[in-house]
Amino acid sequence: xxxxxxxxxxxxxxxxxxxxxxxxxxxxxxxxxxxxxxxxxxxxxxxxxxxxxxxxxxxxxxxxxxxxxxxxxxxxxxxxxxxxxxxxxxxxxxxxxxxxxxxxxxxxxxxxxxxxxxxxxxxxxxxxxxxxxxxxxxxxxxxxxxxxxxxxxxxxxxxxxxxxxxxxxxxxxxxxxxxxxxxxxxxxxxxxxxxxxxxxxxxxxxxxxxxxxxxxxxxxx
Amino acid sequence: xxxxxxxxxxxxxxxxxxxxxxxxxxxxxxxxxxxxxxxxxxxxxxxxxxxxxxxxxxxxxxxxxxxxxxxxxxxxxxxxxxxxxxxxxxxxxxxxxxxxxxxxxxxxxxxxxxxxxxxxxxxxxxxxxxxxxxxxxxxxxxxxxxxxxxxxxxxxxxxxxxxxxxxxxxxxxxxxxxxxxxxxxxxxxxxxxxxxxxxxxxxxxxxxxxxxxxxxxxxxx
DNA sequence: TATCATTTTTACCGTTTGGTCAAATATCTT
DNA sequence: AAGATATTTGACCAAACGGTAAAAATGATA
Numbered sequence: 001x002x003x004x005x006x007x008x009x010x011x012x013x014x015x016x017x018x019x020x021x022x023x024x025x026x027x028x029x030x031x032x033x034x035x036x037x038x039x040x041x042x043x044x045x046x047x048x049x050x051x052x053x054x055x056x057x058x059x060x061x062x063x064x065x066x067x068x069x070x071x072x073x074x075x076x077x078x079x080x081x082x083x084x085x086x087x088x089x090x091x092x093x094x095x096x097x098x099x100x101x102x103x104x105x106x107x108x109x110x111x112x113x114x115x116x117x118x119x120x121x122x123x124x125x126x127x128x129x130x131x132x133x134x135x136x137x138x139x140x141x142x143x144x145x146x147x148x149x150x151x152x153x154x155x156x157x158x159x160x161x162x163x164x165x166x167x168x169x170x171x172x173x174x175x176x177x178x179x180x181x182x183x184x185x186x187x188x189x190x191x192x193x194x195x196x197x198x199x200x201x202x203x204x205x206x207x208x209x210x211x212x213x214x215x216x217x218x219x220x221x
Numbered sequence: 222x223x224x225x226x227x228x229x230x231x232x233x234x235x236x237x238x239x240x241x242x243x244x245x246x247x248x249x250x251x252x253x254x255x256x257x258x259x260x261x262x263x264x265x266x267x268x269x270x271x272x273x274x275x276x277x278x279x280x281x282x283x284x285x286x287x288x289x290x291x292x293x294x295x296x297x298x299x300x301x302x303x304x305x306x307x308x309x310x311x312x313x314x315x316x317x318x319x320x321x322x323x324x325x326x327x328x329x330x331x332x333x334x335x336x337x338x339x340x341x342x343x344x345x346x347x348x349x350x351x352x353x354x355x356x357x358x359x360x361x362x363x364x365x366x367x368x369x370x371x372x373x374x375x376x377x378x379x380x381x382x383x384x385x386x387x388x389x390x391x392x393x394x395x396x397x398x399x400x401x402x403x404x405x406x407x408x409x410x411x412x413x414x415x416x417x418x419x420x421x422x423x424x425x426x427x428x429x430x431x432x433x434x435x436x437x438x439x440x441x442x
Numbered sequence: 443t444a445t446c447a448t449t450t451t452t453a454c455c456g457t458t459t460g461g462t463c464a465a466a467t468a469t470c471t472t
Numbered sequence: 473a474a475g476a477t478a479t480t481t482g483a484c485c486a487a488a489c490g491g492t493a494a495a496a497a498t499g500a501t502a
Contacts, residue, residue, distance in 0.1 A: 040261050139409055181342075181394070204383070205390075
């Protein structure tokens with residue numbers, strides 16, 4: 001009677017989620033990502049999210065207790081994806097490859113998930129009310145771990161000396177800029193609304209900036 | 222009877238502003254900058270702005286017709302200040318000095334005017350509903366003008382080849398990051414709320430990143 | 443001090459918004 | 473098909489919000 005097969009008399013999967021539940025939660029989160037990333041937390045309304053999810057507002061609130069719960073769910077889902085590129089930096093790689101891949105992955109994230117990037121940016125700009133703990137613990141620890149790797153490369157003379165944590169900040173800011181400030185980028189470059197053609201030039205620029213010069217290559221690397 | 226001395230029978234200065242008017246408009250804009258930069262346009266309320274300006278809401282609306290008018294006034298005031306560092310880049314200078322000064326000025330802006338930076342960031346993130354025109358015309362033109370200078374330096378072999386406009390994007394994003402994402406920076410570095418001590422290390426990092434390497438110095442420059 | 447324009451306040455309004463409730467409907471199991 | 477559970481909806485609510493109107497108070501001028 002315990003297990004996970006069927007407790008009362010319904011079709012529930014492992015996590016206790018019905019087929020309809022999973023479907024609707026997905027629909028809601030998808031719609032909410034649209035609305036939150038476009039208008040921010042306070043600018044978003046449950047009515048718009050419900051409408052975009054083709055669902056009545058009370059029905060939406062049947063799956064998520066509050067507006068904040070939807071927002072937190074989105075952020076929580078996002079964090080793992082967001083950190084994946086940083087996690088992928090390998091201690092036994094060489095600086096150019098590892099940092100180069102990291103930049104490429106982060107830039108790809110901006111291009112492929114601009115709404116997620118803006119959601120994150122909005123949260124930080126608002127003072128990180130929901131993910132402050134995450135930043136202070138998980139992110140801080142991960143940064144320290146990866147910064148130690150970079151520091152070792154510096155000590156070994158394989159990279160120009162600099163504060164590794166600030167180097168990471170620079171990579172974050174430059175890559176995320178193309179998602180968070182895409183309107184400005186497009187307006188300055190004179191591009192249309194959906195045009196993402198600038199990403200190629202951006203990639204070249206970042207390679208020049210971070211790799212072409214920052215990392216000294218003895219040739220043996 | 223025209224002039225600017227005194228038209229009807231009151232104490233008005235050049236722009237037709239009473240002493241009290243000027244004082245109160247300043248108080249309102251100051252309070253509004255606090256609130257808007259902290260909570261964004263939609264998160265801000267007239268009640269909070271009025272309260273922070275030690276003023277009743279109707280009295281506030283006696284000086285500004287609407288919430289949006291306050292917001293636009295803030296943004297408009299900001300734009301000139303915001304572009305000053307870029308305007309200061311001189312065609313007859315040398316790359317290291319000019320770009321170095323520019324980075325220093327932008328970083329100083331982030332340290333000294335973080336609220337202004339966040340106000341701007343919020344506006345862009347929201348899709349630049351109020352300053353879209355400015356971005357497409359004034360900013361675009363200014364960027365083209367300065368990019369041409371950088372391009373000339375590149376053509377003359379005084380700088381590593383790269384897209385000058387994206388170089389500007391990189392400078393904008395890295396410097397503004399320290400204001401817009403200060404919460405994240407502090408949490409990752411393990412610093413307290415008001416601590417801005419990281420700016421020194423940030424400046425070193427940016428110098429290394431942009432100057433130490435990007436710009437090739439023939440020695441004669 | 444009388445006069446007039448400016449400034450401030452009190453009371454209020456219509457709308458929007460996040461959220462609730464109970465009833466109705468669909469879905470699943472037996 | 474019956475019964476139980478899960479889902480959906482329409483009607484509604486209290487609070488918050490941007491904004492208004494008109495009267496009261498203040499300040500400046502003569």
